[in-house]
Structure formats: C-alpha cells, structure tokens
Amino acid sequence: MNSKPALEINDLTVAYKFKPVLWDIDLDVPEGVMMAIVGPNGAGKSTLIKSILEIVKPIAGDIKILGKSYRNARSEVGYVPQKGSVDWDFPTTVKDVVLMGTYGNLGWIRRPGRLQKVEAEKALKKVGLSDFSHRQISQLSGGQQQRVFLARALVQDANIYFMDEPFQGVDATTEKAIINILKELRQRGKTVIVVHHDLQTVTDYFDWVTLLNVKKIASGPCTEVFNEKNLELTYGAKFTLAVDQ
C-alpha cells in the first residue's frame, strides 16, 4: 500500500441551518484502501460524502481528492448515492440509468453513443443484471436497484469510489455479490469509501475505517482503531451491550 493520500480533508465543518452536522474534520485516506465510514444515525456520514463531492457546501474546510480539487478530480470519482434519494417510479429503463454514469465525461449536450452503450452493458453484466437492461426501474427489487446504482458507478470508470450505504435493503446473496465487486475494484488499485451500517462485518469487508459522530472519533486501519473504546466514544456507553454477543 503506498502512502499517497487518495483523500485529504482539513478542518471540514458543515452545518444545516445553524446546526453543525460535521465539526472540524481532519481525515487522511491512503490510496488503494477499502474504507468504511461508521457512526450512529445523524452522525454526518452521508454529509461527509456529499461535501467531498461538492453536493453540500461546507462552512469551512479544505478537501483534496487524489491531490487535486474536486473540480479537477471529478472524472476520477465514482458515486453511489443512497438508494432512497431518487424516485424509482421515474419513467426510465435500467440501461438508461446506468448510461447516466457516462454523462460526466460526455459533458453538455453530447449524447451517449455506441461506446457508452457497450460500457453500460458490460457494467450490467458485472452486477448480474444483463437480462434487466430494458426493464422499467420500478419493477426492480431493492437489491436490484442497489446493483443498478453500482453499475452506474462502475461505468464512471473512476479511481476513487464513494458509496452511500450500498448494502441497505439487500439480501445476503446480493451483499456478497456487491462486496466481491468492491474487492475487485480494490485489487485494481482503486480506493473505495463506503458508508456502512453493519458493525459485525466491518473487519471482514474493510481494511480501513473512520468512526464518525459529528466529530471524527478515529480513523485508520481496522486492526488499530476498530476497538471497543472507539466504538463507545462513537455510539455512547450503552453501545457495548448491543455488539458483544
């Protein structure tokens, strides 16, 4: 693992209507790791990703992705938003949604062509949805929706991926399929940053972890920072009872 930072955050503070959501975050994530962001509800996990992608405007702070500002790193970034952030009854097909992953490189007005369509088919095959290409998206199950979003991010062909709860509402088989794809991304040298909820699987799936609760509690290799003390600091004292089973 080389030590060049994939993500470098200094003094990041974000507030929604006067209420601080993220407070003075400093974060360094080396290239090529697979990192989980964990923390209780309202800890600012999604907001952290959204500020990195400049969807949310921070009050203060400086963020560098692969050593560059977001504007310059954009074509190297892939994003899987929360599944619930869109209306799945929207009149469009699976393939169309996946094609949206190519819109970033296409820029204004240019339409996706044959090349982009081939990429979309490849990504759909990878997530096991080739047969669903022409399905209307409302006919998908939760797990399939999640895989459509993953395919869209794969089409972005990025070097660093941000995923907001990609395992939310999926069954065990789909979870395994998704994690295999993520591991393959890491093997190809990509950095993968995932908002994650299931503390039981953190050490199995990820090699790096950030514990977050408005402030950064800890960040580093799982083996060093994913321990009871930090979990208690993140989730509160009552928490230990819930995990030790």
Place this chain on the structure above:
Amino acid sequence: MEFINFFIDLFSDYTTRIIGIGTALLGIVSGVLGAYATLKKQSLLGDAVAHAALPGIAIAFLITGTKNPIIFFAGAALSGWLATLWIMGITRNTRIKTDTALGMILAVFFGIGLVLLTYIQKLPNANQAGLETFLFGQAATLLKSDVIAMGIIGFGTIVIIILLWKEFKLFTFDPQFAKSLGYNTRFLDILLTSLIVLAIVLGLQAVGVVLMSAMLIAPAAAARQWTDRLDRMVILSAAFGALSGLTGTAISSYGANISTGPTIILSSVSIVIFSFLFAPGRGLVAKFLMREKNRRNLALNKVISEMYEICSSHDSPTHQHSVAILKTLPGFSYRMIRQLKEKDLVEVDSEKQWHMTAKGIKAAKQIKDLGGAE
C-alpha cells in the same frame, strides 16, 4: 365521419381556427413542461405561479393603461417569477416546507391581484373591461399575432428541451448525482422552472389563472399512465395537451359564450380519467383484471395440487374419483373442472367420474416444486 366533418366545419371559421391553433400550441408547450413538473413533484408550483401572475397583469394595466397582450405577458411573467423566487427562498432559508410556502405565496399574490382587479373595475374609464377574463380565460381574445408569439416561444422551448434532453432527464431523476458529475444543477433548475413559468403565463389569456395549472398537470398525469419511457411520456403529454386544446375550443365555440378555459380543462380531465381507467398496465381496469387472473390461477393451482393428493393416495393414476368429493376443496367451482378439461389436465366421463391425465400429473408436480403457488 359526421364527427370529423363537424370538426372541419367548425375550424373552417377563421377565428375558430386561430383559437384552435393557439390552444393546441399551448397544450403542446404546457404538456411537455408539465411532464417535467410532475416528475419533479412540482405540479403545485404551476398553480402558485398562475395565481401569482394576476397582480402582474393588473399592475401592467395600471401603469400602461393599455390592454396589449405583450405587456400583460411581461407583467404576468415578472410577478410569476417573483413568486417562484420567493417560494424557493422561503423553503431554502427557513423551516417552512414547500407546500406551506406555496400556499402562502399563492394566497398573498392572488389576493393582491383580486384587490387590484376590483379597483381597476371601479375606475372611471371604459378601457378596463375584459381584464377579468384572465380569471377563467377567454380564448376568443387570441389574435393571430398572439398565436405567432406562442408558436415562437413554443418552438424555442422544445428546442431547448431537445438539446438538453440528457441533462434535464438526469437532473429530474437524480439531481445529486448530476451535481457530483459537475453539472450546474442550479442553472438547470432555474432554466427548467423558468420554462414552466413561461408556459403558464403563455396560457393565462386562453385558460385563465384559476385553471392554468391543470393544463400543466393533466396531460402529463394522463401520459404517465400509458408509458414507462420519458421520451414517450413527453410526446404523449404534448399530444394530449394539443388534443384538449382543440376539443376545448370546439366545445367552447359550438356552445356560444362558454369560457374556453373550463372546456379545455374538462377535455384534458376526461383524457386523464380515461387513462386512469383504461391504460394498459397502470390503468385501474388492467390492474383489476390482472389481480383477478392471478387470484383465479392461484385457486386453480391449489385445486390441481389437491386433486393430485387424492390421486396419489391410490395405486393407479387412472383410478376414477367422483366429482362430488372435489366440492369439499376450498375455492372449488365447476368452472374449474371445465377449464382443467379444456387444458387436457383432467378427464371426466359421463358418470361424473374423473382422473388426472399424464399432463395433469406433470403440471401438479411442477406446482408442487414451486411451493404450491406461482
């Protein structure tokens, strides 16, 4: 044929033809933009904009003292825009939610508009007559020049929609992802909202402030029933809009002195009702039939597996059983026996004795493998 002739006769009149073309154009523009407004869950914004345009029209008249449509149009657009900005500002900067902000701004602007309108009507000046037609619309006041202006604006709108097709689709479906890709979503939002405001203001003269929002929502809602593709939905919505414009004009000009606004809206609402009932897939009738079919299939499968149970309790598969014992099965009806016979799954002889065919046994085994239900 008679109906078509009636239409041809009706539109052979110059004035009616101008009005027909005008309202059809209006239907196309508001149909196209209505598709985006409903998908963005902004259909109510249209209502607020339409009502908020009234004070703009009144003030434009008070300042200029003329009834020039272009000046009305500018006044309406300006106050509609102002209301939209205000609504967006309130939702962004306070804890007040969109629906509340919409309701407040709509009421305030419309109230001011009505006050100004009554004030204008009391002015000692004969020129003000006709301003109140903006409430319910009077397509008869459309002139050729108005229709040409509508045509130009409509054409411009459609060119923008086609050029930025991919951007508007992405922005309407997933604005956050659009932003992460580097698209200027603020610009797209303002552009799309401006086009919606424009479409609404365009229709005020013909349809009126009170009903204009339906012109935006109804064709889109109807179109959504028939298709699951955005492109088809937008085209259908435009077609429904044009159709209701033409039908509304026809009705209004046939039964003299009926305001066009209500007749156009009633036409488009008829299309909506028809679509909600009869569209394949999403329509209520289709859904009902589908559910009935599923229910019957399920019941039939259940009876087949029960029959199979009865058969397998005997050594020979051709052992005859009485039809009477089937009556005890839950959900059994004699119609089922007929269906099973037609499908060649069961044979029944003249003495009302039945046995399952080889095909029937195979079918029963398949159902069992699927866990009893399809």
